[in-house]
Amino acid sequence: MATEFRWGIISTGWIAQSFVKDLLLDPKTRDVHDIVHKVASVGSRSVQSAQTFIDKYAAGDKNIKAFGSYAEVFADPDVQAVYIGTPHTLHYENAREALLAGKHVLCEKATTSNAAELKDLLKLAKEKNLFFMEAMWTRFQPLTKALKEIAEDGKLGDPVVLHADLSGDFDIENIPKTHRILDPRLGGGALLDLGPYPMIWAVVALYEHPSNKKAYPTKITGSILKTPLTGVDSSTTWTLNFTENLRAQAILSASITLPSPNPAATIRYRNGNILINAPIYKPSSFTVQYFDKPGSGNVVKEEKHVFSFVGGGWHFEADEVARCVTAGKLESEVWGHDKSILLMEVFDEVRRQGEYKLPEGVEKVF
Ligand SMILES: NC(=O)c1ccc[n+]([C@@H]2O[C@H](COP(=O)([O-])OP(=O)(O)OC[C@H]3O[C@@H](n4cnc5c(N)ncnc54)[C@H](OP(=O)(O)O)[C@@H]3O)[C@@H](O)[C@H]2O)c1
Secondary structure: OOEEEEEEEEOOOHHHHHHHHHHOOOHHHHOOOOEEEEEEEEEOOOHHHHHHHHHHHOOOOOOOEEEOOHHHHHHOOOOOEEEEOOOHHHHHHHHHHHHHOOOEEEEOOOOOOOHHHHHHHHHHHHHOOOOEEEOOHHHHOHHHHHHHHHHOOOOOOOEEEEEEEEEOOOOOOOOOOOOOOOOHHHOOOHHHHHOHHHHHHHHHHHHOOHHHOOOOOOEEEEEEEEOOOOOOEEEEEEEEEEOOOOOEEEEEEEEOOOOOOOOOEEEEEOOEEEEEOOOOOOOOEEEEEEEOOOOOOOEEEEEEEEOOOOOOOOHHHHHHHHHHHHOOOOOOOOOOHHHHHHHHHHHHHHHHHOOOOOOOOOOOOO
16 A cells, blocks of 8 residues: 655745646656655645646645645644745745644755754754755656666776766846846855756765765865856856865856756766766766776777656655655655755855855854
């Protein structure tokens, strides 16, 4: 018998729509038989928007409650876990309220405005015995699992360099300055919005590599280009050194003014390369190149691995939440709290070096 898992959704924007569409797909289409997701309620700043969302993305299901506030979702006894799809700088307050109301939380990336806010939430979640996870969907996709097996089977050796970029042309000259990607009060800019994706590949390829033994980077450097439009970062480049147990570097970048290159991530080893195709948040393929001998650069074997599934790709993270909560876990073993903290600490340091300060009052904990 499949376990029914009941969600409360807060916000009705693009990502909440994408998440709910996936949530309500028949899990058998991805060979999942132990979990069935249900939406118990949807909260929006406007009850009309919540109802329109239910009509459009949940076929008008009369069992789903439409609320004109997020607080009503947190208070809904039918909700087991809350999905937070608001802009980044609201995540801390929204997640805190959900945890205080006794709900497990799946929170969109960037998890919070800074690492201090995240640590405060994790402390609260622990005190309340509640599950908390950053919605790092890419980590749960089948391609990532397959790539990790190859990256860690020893044939390529230890990783030496990772290059990864996620960019997107947001046409910033022609969108309102209040758009969340441009508004510093909503944590606008490339780093917090797109940065989690180059970071997930740094985590998979370097941080999670068995030879790294879960050591955090020993050095972080960052350089930020700000747009004169609103002062948010339009392009950001940062590097991470992993030298405690590896001799490896990640060279990462994100921009809101042009598309990603393709391949958009490359993991380089003495014995070959892994090339990951764009978009790196949901790649559909990667290619492994093997050299004839270590360090030669002569590719003698190339293997392309292609993946497809039904849906947008967000359902895999939802399955993880349902399974973890059902098993009484407080964090995922796949994308645990250590990884979310690593991301936020890197973003804090890159913003510090690049002198990108969020406006007064945006960050709630320091
Ligand atoms: N995982 C992914 O693939 C992915 C992709 C895109 C974005 N994201 C993340 O998801 C979050 C939201 O992104 P999005 O693209 O869905 O944004 P969006 O379309 O602008 O939606 C954000 C929603 O948040 C709510 N909201 C509450 N206070 C708001 C405020 N002051 N200004 C604007 N919206 C407010 C609104 O819903 P109501 O009006 O219903 O309250 C709004 O529709 C961001 O943290 C982003 O980084 C993740």
